[in-house]
Amino acid sequence: MxxxxxxxxxxxxxxxxxxxxxxxxxxHKYEDLRxxxxxxxxxxxxxxxxxxxxxxAPNSIQVTFFAHNFGHTITGVLFRPKPYMLHQYKVGxxxxxxxxxxxxxxxxxxxMPRKVITVGxxxxxxxxxxxxxxxxxxxxxxxxxENLKSEGLSDDIIDEVLKLHFPIxxxxxxxxxxxxxxxxxxxxxxxxxxxxxxxKRRYFKSLTTTCGDYKEWALSLPFKLIKEQISAIEDIKSxxxxxxxxxxxxxxxxxxxxxxxxxxxxxxxxxxxSILMAPTTILANQLFEETRKFLPHVKSVLxxxxxxxxxxxxxxxxxxxxxxLYRELPVSSLVMVDxxxxxxxxxxxxxxxxxxxxEALDQRGQALNQAKPHYLQFSATPIPRTQAMIETAHIDVSxxxxxxxxxxxxxxxxxxxxxxxxxxxxxxxxxxxxxxxLVYPLVEQSEVLEYQSIEEARGYWENRFExxxxxxxxxxxxxxxxxxFSKKGNILIATTVVEVGISLPRLSTVVIxxxxxxxxxxxxxxxxxxxxxxxxxxxxxxTNQSQSERLEKFTQTTSGFEIANLDLKFRKSGxxxxxxxxxxxxxxxxxxxxDVEVVKNVKxxxxxxxxxxx
Ligand code: ADP
Ligand code: MG
Numbered sequence: 001m002x003x004x005x006x007x008x009x010x011x012x013x014x015x016x017x018x019x020x021x022x023x024x025x026x027x028h029k030y031e032d033l034r035x036x037x038x039x040x041x042x043x044x045x046x047x048x049x050x051x052x053x054x055x056x057a058p059n060s061i062q063v064t065f066f067a068h069n070f071g072h073t074i075t076g077v078l079f080r081p082k083p084y085m086l087h088q089y090k091v092g093x094x095x096x097x098x099x100x101x102x103x104x105x106x107x108x109x110x111x112m113p114r115k116v117i118t119v120g121x122x123x124x125x126x127x128x129x130x131x132x133x134x135x136x137x138x139x140x141x142x143x144x145x146e147n148l149k150s151e152g153l154s155d156d157i158i159d160e161v162l163k164l165h166f167p168i169x170x171x172x173x174x175x176x177x178x179x180x181x182x183x184x185x186x187x188x189x190x191x192x193x194x195x196x197x198x199x200k201r202r203y204f205k206s207l208t209t210t211c212g213d214y215k216e217w218a219l220s221l222p223f224k225l226i227k228e229q230i231s232a233i234e235d236i237k238s239x240x241x242x243x244x245x246x247x248x249x250x251x252x253x254x255x256x257x258x259x260x261x262x263x264x265x266x267x268x269x270x271x272x273x274s275i276l277m278a279p280t281t282i283l284a285n286q287l288f289e290e291t292r293k294f295l296p297h298v299k300s301v302l303x304x305x306x307x308x309x310x311x312x313x314x315x316x317x318x319x320x321x322x323x324x325l326y327r328e329l330p331v332s333s334l335v336m337v338d339x340x341x342x343x344x345x346x347x348x349x350x351x352x353x354x355x356x357x358x359e360a361l362d363q364r365g366q367a368l369n370q371a372k373p374h375y376l377q378f379s380a381t382p383i384p385r386t387q388a389m390i391e392t393a394h395i396d397v398s399x400x401x402x403x404x405x406x407x408x409x410x411x412x413x414x415x416x417x418x419x420x421x422x423x424x425x426x427x428x429x430x431x432x433x434x435x436x437x438l439v440y441p442l443v444e445q446s447e448v449l450e451y452q453s454i455e456e457a458r459g460y461w462e463n464r465f466e467x468x469x470x471x472x473x474x475x476x477x478x479x480x481x482x483x484x485f486s487k488k489g490n491i492l493i494a495t496t497v498v499e500v501g502i503s504l505p506r507l508s509t510v511v512i513x514x515x516x517x518x519x520x521x522x523x524x525x526x527x528x529x530x531x532x533x534x535x536x537x538x539x540x541x542x543t544n545q546s547q548s549e550r551l552e553k554f555t556q557t558t559s560g561f562e563i564a565n566l567d568l569k570f571r572k573s574g575x576x577x578x579x580x581x582x583x584x585x586x587x588x589x590x591x592x593x594x595d596v597e598v599v600k601n602v603k604x605x606x607x608x609x610x611x612x613x614x
Contacts, residue, residue, distance in 0.1 A: 001150070010138050013129055019147040020192035022139065023161045024185065024588075027124030028174065030167055033098065034120055039070045041103040046119060047074060047110065050094040056086060063089045063113070065097065074101070076113040088115070122167045139165055152195070152609025153188065160184035183598065186589040190390070190602045193587070197393035198606070203244045204372040208272045208333040211240035214264040221260075221294065223404065229257050232398040233264045239374060239396070240268055246374035249340070251388065252400030253560040254380045254528035255407065259287065261400075262336055263294050265376060266317050270298070272333035275318045275373075277325075279342040281305075282479055284321045286503065287338065291317060303327060325350045333373050340377040380528070381521060382560030384568055386592045386599045393606075401561050409530060409537035411555035413515070413548065422511065422540060423464075430465065430490045434508035434535065438493045439526055441514040443472045450544055451514040454493055465491050496522055505533045515541035516548050520567040524560050568593035 001018065003011065016022055033046050049065035052073065063076035076097065078085055097113035126135040143165055148158045160181050163169075177185075214233055218225050225233070232250050239246035252258050266274045278284040281304045288302040301312065303320030312318055313330045320327075325347070337343065377395075388397045414422060426436050438461070442453040454470060462468045469485040471478040472495040485492045486504050496518065507530050515523060523541070531537025541551050550570045557563060590598060 007142060010130070015129075017196065018151055018192055019143065020151050020153065020188050020195075022143055023148060023165070024188055024192070025126065025128060025139075026161075026164045026174075026185070028127045029125045031098065031123045031125060033096075033116060033118070033123050035069050035096075037069050037071075039067075039101060039103070039108065041101055041108070043101055044098065045101050045110075046096055046098050046116065047113075048094070049074070049097055051089050051091050053091060054086070054089045061086055061089070065110070065113075068094075072108075075107070075109045077109055077111050079112070122169075124165055124167065151192075152605070153191065154605065157184045157187055161188060182589065186591075186595055186598045187602060187605070189587055189589045190595075190598055191605060194390060194393040194602060194606055197390070201247070201394040206240075206243055206245035206333070207331070207371050207373055208269070209241065209243045210272065211237055212268045212270055214267045217264065217267045217295075225260060226257065226402060226404050228252070228400040228402055229260055229404075232261050232400055233268075235396070235398045236261070236265050236376065237268060240265075245372040246376065246396070248375070248396040248398060249377045249379060249391070250398045250400065251379045251381070251383060253382055253403060254525065255532050256380075256400040256403045258338070258378045258380070258400065259290055260294075262287070262338065262376075262378065263291065265334060265336065266291075266295060266298060269334045269374075270316060273316050273318070273330065274334040274336065275320075275324065275329065275332045276336045276338060277320060277322065278338045279321070280479060281321050282482065283338065284319055288319045291319060322347055322350075331373075334376070335373045336376045336378065338378045339380055341379050341381045380525070380560075382524075382564045384564045384592055385561065386596055387564075389599045389603060390592075392603075399561070401559065405534050407531045407537060407558055408534075409527060409539055409558055411527065411539040411541070411558075413541045413543060413551045413555060415543065415546075422542075425538065426465075426491070426509065426511075429508050429538075432508075433506065435485075435489060435504060435506045436491045436509040436511065437504075437507060437526075437529060438491060439496055439510065439512045440493065441495070441517055443474070443495060449514070454495065457513075458493055461491055461493060467491070468493065470494070496526065503532045504529065506535070507532070508535050509538040509540070511540040511542060513542045514544075515551055516543045516545045520550065520554055520563050520570065521560075523554055524563045527558075528560075565593060 011017065011022075014022070014025065016025070031044065035046055035048055039045070046069075047065060047067040048069050049067045052064040052066055055062045055064075059080060061078040061081045063078070065074050065076055066072075067074045076089075076099070096116045096119050097110065098116045099110040099113040101108060101110050103109075124136065124139070126132060126139070128135045130138065143162070145155075145158050145162065148161075149155075161184055164177075164181065214237070218230075232252075236246065236248065236250075239248060250258060250261055262276060266276075276287060278287055284302060284304060288300065291298065291300045295317070298317050299315045300317040300319060301310070301315040303312070303318060303324055305321070305323040307320075307323070312327070318324070318329070318332070322343075340348075382399075382401075383391070385399075388399055391397050429436055438457075440454045440457060441451050442449060444455050445453050454472060458468070458470050467488055467490040469481050469489045469491070470493045471481040475481065482492075510526055510530050512518065512523060512526055527537075527539040530539065539555075541555070543551065545551075550566075553566055553570075554563065557566075
C-alpha cells in the first residue's frame with residue numbers, strides 16, 4: 001500500500017492501517033443538506049432564508065427568517081446565546097440555515113439554526129479523533145473504489161460500504177441498516193482482521209525436511225488411532241515434508257488422545273531431535289512415562305528443576321517442564337508445547353526463544369540462515385470452529401473433536417435441597433474405591449459471596465470422610481498434595497485455580513460449588529477430569545440460582561467444541577456475573593457464534609485476492 005504523507009499521518013491519528021479499516025469507520029449520522037420545498041416537522045431541515053428581524057430576549061435570540069424554499073416565515077431560536085451570536089444575523093442577509101423544525105398551532109420554529117456553506121447533498125457526520133470536516137474531506141477524497149479494490153475487496157462489497165459514506169438515498173437510519181449492508185460490514189471487518197493476521201505470519205526455513213513414517217509404529221499400539229488423530233498426524237506429516245518450519249496448533253478436548261499425536265511426531269522426526277515442554281512436573285512425568293511405554297526404543301530424557309546437569313546431546317527426545325528454558329539446549333528439529341493454554345505470557349515469550357534455538361547455530365556451531373525448528377502447540381481448550389478458521393490466517397490448526405472412548409458422564413444442576421442426595425452419592429463412590437473432587441469458589445471466607453469457602457467447608461468433609469486432601473492455587477505444595485491424593489485420597493477439595501492436569505483414573509465425580517460464577521469452558525475443563533479411563537462419571541453443578549439455562553444446556557453435551565459455541569452465545573446474553581470473563585468480542589459486526597458463512601466467504605475471498613495479486 002503506497003500512502004502519501006498526509007494519508008499516513010491521518011491513518012496514524014485514526015489508529016488504522018488500511019482503507020478497509022477506514023471504510024469501517026462509518027458515520028454516526030447524516031445531515032440532509034439538500035433544499036426541500038416541503039416542510040417536515042420534528043426534522044432537521046435546510047432553509048434558504050432572508051433575515052427579517054432580530055429580537056434579543058433575556059435568555060435567547062429570536063430571528064425571524066423568511067424561508068424561500070417553503071414560502072413562509074420561520075422563527076429561529078437560539079437559547080443561551082453567546083454574545084457574538086447576536087452579530088451573526090443582519091436584517092436583509094440571505095443564507096442557508098440548518099436546524100430542527102417544530103410546528104405548533106400554525107407557527108413554525110427552527111431551534112439553534114446553524115449557518116451552512118456547502119449545500120446540496122446528504123452529508124455524513126463522523127465521530128473520530130479528527131475534526132468533523134477534516135474527517136469528512138479525508139473520506140470523500142480517498143475512500144475510493146480503487147483504494148478498496150487494491151486491498152482485495154470485491155465490487156459488490158465495495159458498493160455496499162460506499163453507500164454509507166456517499167449516501168444518495170434521503171435519510172438513512174443507522175439502526176436499520178439492511179441485511180446486505182450489515183453482511184458487507186461483517187465481511188470487511190473479518191477480511192481486514194484476517195489479512196493483518198496473515199501478514200504477521202513469518203515463514204522460516206525448517207532445520208530438517210526429512211519425515212519418517214508413523215504407520216508401523218501405529219500398528220504396534222494396543223489400540224487403533226481414531227480418525228481425527230490420524231488426520232492431525234497427517235497434517236503434521238505434510239508440514240514436515242515442506243522446507244518451511246511448521247507452525248501448527250492441535251486442539252482437542254481433554255482425553256482426545258493428543259499424546260499419541262505428540263509421539264507420532266517424534267517418530268516421524270527421527271533421527272532428528274524433538275523437545276516437548278509441559279506446564280507441570282506431574283504432566284511432564286506422565287508424558288515421559290507414556291514415552292517409555294509407547295516409544296521404548298527412542299532415547300528420551302526427562303528434565304525438571306530437580307534434574308542434575310546432564311549432557312542432553314545424547315537424547316532424541318527431551319521432555320521437560322519450563323525448567324527447560326533455563327538449560328542449555330541442543331539444537332532440535334521439532335519443538336512442542338503441551339497444554340499451551342496453561343503457560344503465561346512471560347513463559348510464552350521465553351518459549352519463543354526456545355523455538356528459535358536453531359536460528360543462530362547449527363549442530364556444528366555454524367550460523368544458519370534463519371532456519372527454525374518445526375513448532376507444534378497442543379491445546380485442550382476447544383475453540384469454536386469459526387475461531388479456528390480465523391486462526392488459520394496465522395497458524396495452521398488441526399482439530400480433534402472426538403475422543404477415543406465415549407465418556408459416560410452424567411451432569412446435573414443441583415441446589416441446597418439436593419445436598420443429602422449428593423452426600424449419599426459421595427459415600428457410594430468412595431465405597432466403590434472411586435475419588436471425588438470438590439471445587440469451591442474461594443479459599444477463605446468472604447462477606448460478598450454466598451457460598452462456603454474451602455476453609456469453612458473442609459471441617460465438614462474431614463469429619464465425615466477419611467483421606468480428605470485440600471489444596472488451592474497459592475498452595476506451594478499443591479503438586480505434592482495432588483500426587484498423594486492420586487494414590488491414597490478419597491476426596492480432594494480445591495479451587496478452580498488448581499488445574500488437575502494429571503490423570504486421576506479413579507476420579508468419578510466432580511462437584512462444582514457456585515457453578516454459575518464460572519465460564520462454560522472452565523466448567524468443561526473441570527468436568528473433563530472425571531471418567532478419563534472410561535469410568536462412569538458424574539458432574540454436579542451446585543448453585544443457589546433457581547434457574548440457569550446456561551448451566552442446563554451445559555449438562556446436555558460433553559463436546560468441548562459444542563460448549564465453546566454455547567459459551568459464545570451466552571457471553572452475549574450476559575448470564576455470567578460481572579467480572580467473570582464476560583469478554584467483549586474483538587469484533588464490532590462479526591458474531592462468531594452465528595457468522596460461519598461470513599468466515600467461509602472471507603477465507604475464500606482472501607485466497608482469491610492472494611492469488612490475483614501474485
Ligand atoms: P489428551 O492429552 O488429549 O488429554 P491423552 O493423550 O492423555 O489425552 O489420552 C487419553 C487417554 O486415551 C490415554 O490413556 C491414552 O492412552 C488413551 N488413548 C489415546 N488414543 C487412543 C485410541 N486411539 N484408542 C484408545 N485409547 C486411546
Ligand atoms: Mg495431554
